[in-house]
Amino acid sequence: MKRFLIVFFLLFSASGAFAQEFSQYNTGTLYDSFENPSQKSFTPDTSRSYAFNFFVPNFDANFTLTGDAQQTLKNRYINDNYNNSALQIGSGNKYNNVNVNANAYSIMFKAFSSFDGDVELGFFVDTKLDGRGAFTDESIALLNGSANFPNNAYNNIFNSRYSYQLYNEVGATYREQVTKQLAFGLKVGLVSGMSAQNVHIDQSSITFDKAADSATLRLQGTEQKAGFSKLPFSNPGIDVSIGTTYRTPDAFIIQTNLKNLGFIHWNKYAETYDFSGETGIYDLTSAKRETNVYDAVNDKVTGGKVIKGSYNTPLDGRFELSGSKSFLLSDEETDLRYAPTLILSKELFYSGFTTALVSPIQYQNYSFTLVTSYEDKLFKLGTQFMVKSHNAEFFIASSQLPQTADATAIALKSHSQIDKTGAFTGADISIGFSMKFGPVIEHPMNASHIPMGEEKGFLGRLWDKLFKPSDDKAMSE
Numbered sequence: 001m002k003r004f005l006i007v008f009f010l011l012f013s014a015s016g017a018f019a020q021e022f023s024q025y026n027t028g029t030l031y032d033s034f035e036n037p038s039q040k041s042f043t044p045d046t047s048r049s050y051a052f053n054f055f056v057p058n059f060d061a062n063f064t065l066t067g068d069a070q071q072t073l074k075n076r077y078i079n080d081n082y083n084n085s086a087l088q089i090g091s092g093n094k095y096n097n098v099n100v101n102a103n104a105y106s107i108m109f110k111a112f113s114s115f116d117g118d119v120e121l122g123f124f125v126d127t128k129l130d131g132r133g134a135f136t137d138e139s140i141a142l143l144n145g146s147a148n149f150p151n152n153a154y155n156n157i158f159n160s161r162y163s164y165q166l167y168n169e170v171g172a173t174y175r176e177q178v179t180k181q182l183a184f185g186l187k188v189g190l191v192s193g194m195s196a197q198n199v200h201i202d203q204s205s206i207t208f209d210k211a212a213d214s215a216t217l218r219l220q221g222t223e224q225k226a227g228f229s230k231l232p233f234s235n236p237g238i239d240v241s242i243g244t245t246y247r248t249p250d251a252f253i254i255q256t257n258l259k260n261l262g263f264i265h266w267n268k269y270a271e272t273y274d275f276s277g278e279t280g281i282y283d284l285t286s287a288k289r290e291t292n293v294y295d296a297v298n299d300k301v302t303g304g305k306v307i308k309g310s311y312n313t314p315l316d317g318r319f320e321l322s323g324s325k326s327f328l329l330s331d332e333e334t335d336l337r338y339a340p341t342l343i344l345s346k347e348l349f350y351s352g353f354t355t356a357l358v359s360p361i362q363y364q365n366y367s368f369t370l371v372t373s374y375e376d377k378l379f380k381l382g383t384q385f386m387v388k389s390h391n392a393e394f395f396i397a398s399s400q401l402p403q404t405a406d407a408t409a410i411a412l413k414s415h416s417q418i419d420k421t422g423a424f425t426g427a428d429i430s431i432g433f434s435m436k437f438g439p440v441i442e443h444p445m446n447a448s449h450i451p452m453g454e455e456k457g458f459l460g461r462l463w464d465k466l467f468k469p470s471d472d473k474a475m476s477e
Helices: 002-010 030-035 069-079 135-144 291-303 402-410 458-467 471-476
Strands: 046-052 057-067 095-101 105-112 121-138 154-157 161-177 181-209 214-227 234-247 254-268 272-282 303-308 312-316 318-324 336-338 341-347 353-363 366-375 379-388 392-398 427-440
Touching: 030 105, 030 121, 030 161, 030 427, 057 069, 069 135, 069 379, 069 402, 095 135, 121 181, 135 291, 161 291, 161 458, 181 254, 214 291, 272 291, 379 402, 379 427, 402 427
Parallel strands: none
Antiparallel strands: 046 105, 046 427, 057 095, 057 105, 057 427, 095 121, 105 121, 121 161, 154 181, 161 181, 181 214, 181 234, 214 272, 234 254, 254 312, 254 318, 272 303, 318 341, 336 353, 341 353, 353 366, 366 379, 379 392, 392 427
């Protein structure tokens, strides 16, 4: 509990929280092809055969914080004091929600197979973090002692929860152009869990003794936590993503993705605490009141009966559906294009649902994108700038541009941000780079050598067997 409460302050200065990036949809970058496995990253007769990020991390960074505590935490970080005037004390049903997610590729490598049809094979290594929490106003106010609690006793005003899991992943991708209209992609990763914690406070109460500058806090709930042992894949899991891309006769691109469907099996040394009981908090008006609250809550949460044993947690799976169409805004020589993409994204194990509209304007090798999204009653506005040729690409983006600017000012302790209010506090940044090398991919008619092997990949040959008549049958008909 103590560690996660501290995270509230770190959010305004930390740079390492990650999440998915809608602005990469239908860009054809190496990053896009790993996130959306049916997306191609090579163009025959122009691209070279191998794509690699040369160990330059490709990542995006994101967090959001909603609720009354935004102003409180800004004051605490910038001015080193509390302003709890926005907090509502006594009901226990005003929650502050925080979301932190992660996705950072350290290795991305893909190869185009011209001998077995239009097939792309890839290998990747990445690190992910999924975290979310919901804390009552009173949980934040207690960090400032008893000053904002007019009554002497309260029930169930600290019923809060949070969870996170950090894991590494290594895996491979397969993408094939099954027909001229249909492409299929598969991404499979082996997961190694690094750290996880899940705290849920079901019941709570507090009684203040203001004359003695103390309080008696009672908490009841559960905590699960697990960590990395010395052996690789001691917390094993699997992560699967499946995607399809279909191009209609009128050039609409319809894409479906089932992303990050999987689980982690935390080993037998994982710990589960059932905590219930009272703890004392002292010196609530002293300079050490934060530390005293931290220690009291942490001792109670981790001080219950411990049961060691394995358990499973799901990954943050999503189903996504998108539609896109490209429009030429000028003559082909100028090559000014507009290619909007509408995306619907639904979390499979949580209630989150997102609608996003990605609107890129492309001029030759340069692209500027406007990204708008709506999720859990929050409207977000972002942009992306990308330079992309046939064999090199670089992009930088933010899906929460105004909030990212504000968060940067907060991190620099700008006093202008203290009283600035909004629906949420957040930040997001994405950066990616990769290059292609090797021989140029050539169509058979343009090739400088004679290709050997099948003209299609495995799925293409299977498709023909299932849906196309044999030559003998066609001739007899």
